[in-house]
Amino acid sequence: MPARQTSAYPQATLMVVEEDNIKCSRSDPLHIPHEWYQPGEILIGGIASCIFYRSPKYFFKKAPTQEWNKDNKDMMMKFYQHILALAFAVDEINENAEILPNITLGFHIYDSYSNERMTYRTTLDLLFKSQRFVPNYKCGIQRNVIGVIGGLDADTSSHMADTLGLYKIPQFSYGSFEPARIDQTYSTSFYCTIPNxxxxxxxxxxxxxxxxxxxxxxxxxxxxxxxxxxxxxxxxxxxxxxxxxxxxxxxxxxxxxxxxxxxxxxxxxxxxxxxxxxxxxxxxxxxxxxxxxxxxxxxxxxxxxxxxxxxxxxxxxxxxxxxxxxxxxxxxxxxxxxxxxxxxxxxxxxHTKKHPGFLEFLQMINPFEVRRDGFIKVFWEEAFQCSTKKTLYFNEMHKNCTGVEKLESLPAPLFEMSMTGHSYSIYNAVYALAHALHIRLASRSRHRTLEDWSRLIPLHMEPWQLHSLLQTISFNNSIGDNVKFNKHGELAAGxxxxxxxxxxxxxxxxxxxxxxxxxxxxxxxxxxxxxxIQWHRDLTQVPPLSLCNDNCPPGYSKKRKEGKKFCCYGCSECPEGMISDKADMDSCLSCPKDQYPNKAQHGCIPKILHFLSIDELLGVTLAFLTIFFSLVSALVLGTFSKHQDTPIVKANNRSLTYVLLISLLLCFLSSLLFIGRPNKVTCLLQQTAFGIIFSIAVSSVLAKTITVVIVFKSSKPGSIFQKWVGGKLENAIVLSCSLVQIGICTFWLSASPPFPNLDMHSLTGEIIVECNEGSTILFYCVLGYLGLLAIISFTVAFLARKLPDSFNEAKFITFSMLVFCSVWISFVPTYLSTRGKHMVAVEIFSILASSAGLLGCIFIPKCYIILLRPDLNKREKIIRKL
The missing domain is CATH 3.40.50.2300 (Response regulator)
Structure with missing residues (x-):
């Protein structure tokens, strides 16, 4: 068992390159100068994108050269950290006894040169270790590549997948967002260490x-x-x-x-x-x-x-x-x-996190302690503007590198000491492969000791065996972040x-x-x-505005400009009755029914309730007039009751007089139903009570007029009207005429009764609380019937106006009915042309005026005789006149 390697630096200096590999590379005109190989039982491949070669322009006049122009290149020094992150992750895993114990990971890193041809070339070289382009031929000692990390951009990732996907080798892209561009055949082998x-x-x-x-x-x-x-x-x-x-x-x-x-x-x-x-x-x-x-x-x-x-x-x-x-x-x-x-x-x-160990790793780097890092000398020379080749001739512009230069002395635009997001993705990719491999080997050695793991190292392990584990793997890396992939092979993170x-x-x-x-x-x-957030110093407003034109302020809406994109627009003022309460509204809005626009049309104001209130001057005035005329009616009724036995009271049908006075008193009092906020009860009583009471009053007037005519006609000998003299005819007239109105009102209440209603639209800024008539036809039927009775009474009184004065109050009735009809004829157009409390005030005024007209025209002359000229209130005076 080889000793466990603990660091890419400085143990990489002990690296021995197999002779077979050297032989394979000597005759290759396309030898790749930038690679980093660290041996191990199991290898992780890497394709970086640090070096950019500027390709020569082809004129198709001669065969293009196969040689690389070493001087026609540039190195993105920041991207060298990506390579170091892979080496650091492998080094950290090799030092961790809990992951792949007694197994040494190695790596082999190439550069794609951001070139399609070289991406295919280096990817194949990773798999087959052939320094010549010979697919499926492995030159030298077999090495097991379990996965490849790369590339930085979508094009490089796609070109790599064309090769790696054929062999089902796990590929971890650390910068590409476009797995959709990967052929569906290879997508199961493709993982993305950045989020969705x-x-x-x-x-x-x-x-x-x-x-x-x-x-x-x-x-x-x-x-x-x-x-x-x-x-x-x-x-x-x-x-x-x-x-x-x-x-x-x-x-x-x-x-x-x-x-x-x-x-x-x-x-x-x-x-x-x-x-x-x-x-x-x-x-x-x-x-x-x-x-x-x-x-x-x-x-x-x-x-x-x-x-x-x-x-x-x-x-x-x-x-x-x-x-x-x-x-x-x-x-x-x-x-x-x-x-x-x-x-x-x-x-x-x-997403990235600070890793203290990575900082220490970077601080140890020395270009002279590493023999096989084909990137570090290029990086060092460009970063520190020195030469790694010892020379006796140097100056301030061209000096020898000493090896004591420190990466932390470089400005951040050239090289960052903290782990960047792409480097962190590479770091997590290495750990994902290591954990999957660890789980794979652990499942095959459940009953073995850790010392037996070396016997289980799969020299010919197939990388595709890790896919089922990678698709479900979830672990915490060394700095505590959870790493797992979703069903699309993307890192489940933010x-x-x-x-x-x-x-x-x-x-x-x-x-x-x-x-x-x-x-x-x-x-x-x-x-x-x-x-x-720190904004740019030249910005005049923070946070700044990035708009095609200024915002439309509240009270205005957008107006499209022909031929321009929809973000470029003009502003138009909201129509009357509509608002826009925010900037840049596409259209103006209507206020809720119980609100109305303010003057600037950028907000809504709650509407006030509009009805004839007893708290306002108009309501108080009408209420006072109602009480006043009611008291006058009561006084007249009291006067007639007190002098009920006098000739003038008897001569004018005492019972009809009482009925008329009581109905007039109730007419005045009915006006109070119209003052105050309408409710269900008052709405039911307002028009029906007014209609029935007035029909009784007008019927009484009609009965009194007919009585005068009958009494005059019956005074002649042999008159046929003598049989009608008495109280039955008057009672029949009043009762029959009143019953008709009562029938109309009953049908009205049963079919479509009046009800409280809120009129939101008639007045700006106010909600009219009113009584809706329910059936407008029946409402005008009530008024029409009253008009019919009034016209009949007026006609009869007008015809009887020349009868002798002793028995005749027809003149007074004629004049009273003229006033009554004039009031209600003018009432209809005035009522229809007003809204809200003014409409109610018109109706109250009409009730008071017409009732006062009847009271004044019919009873003031009689009260004058009763109270001021009692000498005329004698039978002798009446008979003498007769």
């Missing part, structure tokens, strides 16, 4: 909605990944009322400066002139490189018609992007970073929201300001601590 893609897009949309940003710019790489991003995100933006101000598609290939300048020239004007404050950046290194060149060309060379790059923007970056300021430094000068162009940027980032804070010393920090939690209730997945 849909949650990522949802987080971006919720972030925009949180700050009210409706007009945003989009920068996405010009490849399949960018196409997918725009297709999904633009649909979500549209569904949530957000528009894209512009869409830029940076080239994904590193091309010549002339082509790059031409590409920028075609699209730069829209980008620079856009009012969009919020700009979303999707992609990998090329997106930041493109943006850095735009900044460089506009600020340094001023090649475009702007004096300064618009710095007052909020950049929103996706989880695939780590802020590659080393690329900006290389292509657009570090001055861009010092100017704080990206200060205040917000990022949806892969995202962090970070805020970029830059400094003048070429450094920065990413402050965690929020969390995107998939376990939260729908619509509340995003939480933001707004107080911790």
């Amino acid at each position: 893609e849909a949650l990522h897009y949802q987080g971006i949309v919720q972030l925009l909605l949180y700050f009210g940003w409706k007009w945003v710019g989009l920068i996405a790489t010009d490849n399949d990944g960018g196409d997918h991003f725009l297709k999904v995100l633009e649909s979500l933006l549209s569904q949530n009322g957000i528009c894209s101000a512009f869409t830029e598609r940076p080239i994904t290939k590193l091309i010549h400066a002339g082509e790059f300048f031409h590409d920028i020239s075609k699209r730069i004007s829209v980008f620079l002139e856009s009012k969009a404050i919020s700009v979303i950046i999707y992609g990998e290194a090329t997106s930041i490189i493109w943006l850095g060149n735009v900044i460089f060309l506009t600020t340094v060379y001023q090649l475009f018609p702007v004096s300064k790059f618009p710095t007052g923007k909020v950049w929103i970056t996706t989880a695939q992007i780590e802020f590659l300021y080393d690329a900006i430094q290389r292509w657009s000068h570090m001055q861009t970073f010092r100017d704080g162009v990206f200060h205040g940027a917000l990022s949806i980032t892969i 995202f962090d929201v970070t805020n970029l804070v830059t400094f003048q010393n070429d450094s920065y920090v990413q402050v965690k300001v929020g969390r995107l939690d998939p376990q939260a209730p729908p619509g509340k997945e995003l939480t933001i601590n707004e107080d911790q």
